[in-house]
Amino acid sequence: MGYREIYDEWLKNPYFDEDTKAELRSIADDENEIKERFYKDLEFGTAGLRGIIGAGINRMNIYVVRRATQGLANYIQKQGKKDPSVVIAYDSRHMSPEFSEEAALTLAANGIKAYRFESLRPTPELSFAVRELGCIAGLNITASHNPPEYNGYKVYWEDGAQFTPPHDKGVTAEVLAITDLSTVKTMSREDAIAAGLYETIGQAIDDKFIGHVKAQVVNQDAIDKMQKDIHIVYTPLHGTGNIPARRALKELGFENVYVVPEQELPDGDFPTVSYPNPEAAEAFALGLAQAKKIDADLVLATDPDADRLGVYVKDTKSGEYIPLTGNMSGSLLCDYVLSQKQAAGKIPADGQVVKSIVSTNLIDAVAANYGCELVEVLTGFKFIGQQILKNEQTGKGTYLFGMEESYGCLIGTYARDKDAISATVALCEAACYYKQKGMTLWDAMLAMYEKYGYYKDFVKSIELKGIEGLAKIQEILETLRNNTPEVVGGYKVLSARDYKLDTIRDMATGEVRPTGLPQSNVLYYDLEDGAWLCVRPSGTEPKVKFYCGVKGSSLADADEKSAALGDAVLAMIQPML
Numbered sequence: 001m002g003y004r005e006i007y008d009e010w011l012k013n014p015y016f017d018e019d020t021k022a023e024l025r026s027i028a029d030d031e032n033e034i035k036e037r038f039y040k041d042l043e044f045g046t047a048g049l050r051g052i053i054g055a056g057i058n059r060m061n062i063y064v065v066r067r068a069t070q071g072l073a074n075y076i077q078k079q080g081k082k083d084p085s086v087v088i089a090y091d092s093r094h095m096s097p098e099f100s101e102e103a104a105l106t107l108a109a110n111g112i113k114a115y116r117f118e119s120l121r122p123t124p125e126l127s128f129a130v131r132e133l134g135c136i137a138g139l140n141i142t143a144s145h146n147p148p149e150y151n152g153y154k155v156y157w158e159d160g161a162q163f164t165p166p167h168d169k170g171v172t173a174e175v176l177a178i179t180d181l182s183t184v185k186t187m188s189r190e191d192a193i194a195a196g197l198y199e200t201i202g203q204a205i206d207d208k209f210i211g212h213v214k215a216q217v218v219n220q221d222a223i224d225k226m227q228k229d230i231h232i233v234y235t236p237l238h239g240t241g242n243i244p245a246r247r248a249l250k251e252l253g254f255e256n257v258y259v260v261p262e263q264e265l266p267d268g269d270f271p272t273v274s275y276p277n278p279e280a281a282e283a284f285a286l287g288l289a290q291a292k293k294i295d296a297d298l299v300l301a302t303d304p305d306a307d308r309l310g311v312y313v314k315d316t317k318s319g320e321y322i323p324l325t326g327n328m329s330g331s332l333l334c335d336y337v338l339s340q341k342q343a344a345g346k347i348p349a350d351g352q353v354v355k356s357i358v359s360t361n362l363i364d365a366v367a368a369n370y371g372c373e374l375v376e377v378l379t380g381f382k383f384i385g386q387q388i389l390k391n392e393q394t395g396k397g398t399y400l401f402g403m404e405e406s407y408g409c410l411i412g413t414y415a416r417d418k419d420a421i422s423a424t425v426a427l428c429e430a431a432c433y434y435k436q437k438g439m440t441l442w443d444a445m446l447a448m449y450e451k452y453g454y455y456k457d458f459v460k461s462i463e464l465k466g467i468e469g470l471a472k473i474q475e476i477l478e479t480l481r482n483n484t485p486e487v488v489g490g491y492k493v494l495s496a497r498d499y500k501l502d503t504i505r506d507m508a509t510g511e512v513r514p515t516g517l518p519q520s521n522v523l524y525y526d527l528e529d530g531a532w533l534c535v536r537p538s539g540t541e542p543k544v545k546f547y548c549g550v551k552g553s554s555l556a557d558a559d560e561k562s563a564a565l566g567d568a569v570l571a572m573i574q575p576m577l
Helices: 005-011 017-026 029-039 062-078 095-111 123-132 167-176 189-194 203-217 220-229 242-252 281-294 324-345 363-371 381-393 420-436 441-452 464-483 555-576
Strands: 050-051 085-091 113-116 137-141 151-159 198-201 232-235 257-259 297-301 309-314 321-324 351-355 373-379 398-404 408-410 454-462 491-498 503-506 523-527 532-537 544-550
Touching: 005 017, 005 029, 005 113, 029 464, 062 095, 062 137, 062 151, 062 167, 085 123, 095 113, 095 137, 095 151, 095 189, 095 198, 113 123, 113 420, 123 137, 123 151, 123 203, 123 420, 151 167, 151 281, 189 198, 203 242, 203 420, 220 242, 220 420, 232 242, 232 281, 232 420, 242 257, 242 420, 281 297, 281 321, 281 491, 297 420, 309 420, 309 441, 321 441, 324 351, 324 363, 324 398, 324 408, 324 420, 324 441, 324 454, 351 363, 351 381, 363 373, 363 454, 373 381, 381 408, 398 555, 408 420, 420 441, 441 454, 454 555, 464 523, 464 532, 464 544, 464 555, 544 555
Parallel strands: 085 113, 085 137, 113 198, 232 257, 232 297, 351 373, 351 398
Antiparallel strands: 050 151, 137 151, 297 309, 309 321, 398 408, 454 544, 491 503, 491 523, 523 532, 532 544
16 A cells, blocks of 8 residues: 555544544645655664654554564564563653553563563663563663654563564564554453463562672772762763662762752653753753762763763863763773773683774774774674674673673673663772772773874764655665775775675775675775774664774874864765765
């Protein structure tokens, strides 16, 4: 059916509720809006479903959630596992409780037990709970750091990581096979509970999760000695991090933790920010104001589902607070954790550091310094989780640290997704350790640059919305794929990686070898002088992203080089728009 026919079907079919129909009638004269809502099904990306809340097959609503869950249930049943179960968490966004409830009842109607958290919980706790409860899958209703009008649906598999091939493709195929939404199964909560197919969970999982977070501490002595001298400002940005982050810090001994009051409580409108992204400066405005009043050492912000952490650290020389990018904070934490493990003789011969291909090369230098293997994976923390699973299955490789540039890292293996609760604890621990040495976290960052080189990494993006935008993004990738640049921003291209074609081509010799990673529509250029460029469509937003990195001889030199490269990349793409 065409988009108009599907729209009319939603208006006529008694399966859809009156509120949904009223919303659709209100756009009856807006052909473009009807087209946007019905021209395609909401697709799975690197994080599952994510979209604007509203009526339509290209929107997030209870019918799309039921359909996705029915597809998941069909796939689970084909796995042949006895008494399968799924754990479900949700965040503070609009419709998150409702979507999680609908998912639980669809699972129950298919004979699959649903464990549903009693209230909002962070993503890493959901990841932990999948394995802790022995579930075949997990669901998290969240749109992470997207604007308030969005919500999403993340699917996790039995290893605790977001689903990867073949499961992602298998579930997607089952979802797409459901063409009549009114055929999706559901049941009442009362009947589901009576059948033993719906169970509410909470504190018992919380206690175990926090226990694992605390177990990642590598130098409790530093905390014990210095925590009274460390002053921390923290904001959960109206999301799920408030209770678990404060609990973990308190139980480890931190006393001077100040929560930003205006952003403390859950609120799906995210009223203090335009969107709740810890990468954005505006997210820290209130926290920085509070930090200056109490002379805080660091300011921390977790996104609504508490898997990503942003941080500002104080420079005592200037008195200013300096933001650390995800690459910077990840590198700082990796170096700190490995240094402490090395001091305790706890770095194994097969130790690994895992990063996504768009993350900083500074991590490569850190891993090499501690004698660890550097493993690169595709973008999406699920591939870092997949590497942990591979280690467990083969008995080769010991995971020590994993990170991606988008403000996410994982220190232990208790979870299989990035954990901002653990990262919050680790940065506060590191602040204690360096304060013992008379250093701030900014001093520690500068010391790293002096030791390894002044790496600077950044992202440029071009937003291209709608049907035309989606086509334009693909056109840009194909143009670059078929016309590999010889020079980018004055840097000679040394090799070109095409993860869709599984090739790495040496530009000088023409030699081609495989990437060794799963197929993905991503292009990567290794440039001279330690620079690089990666081009990929966003998995969660209507954007094409350009990840870049340079290596300078000083902060100023790195800044100058990165600005020039960023301008050159956008200039190179402009004729394609």
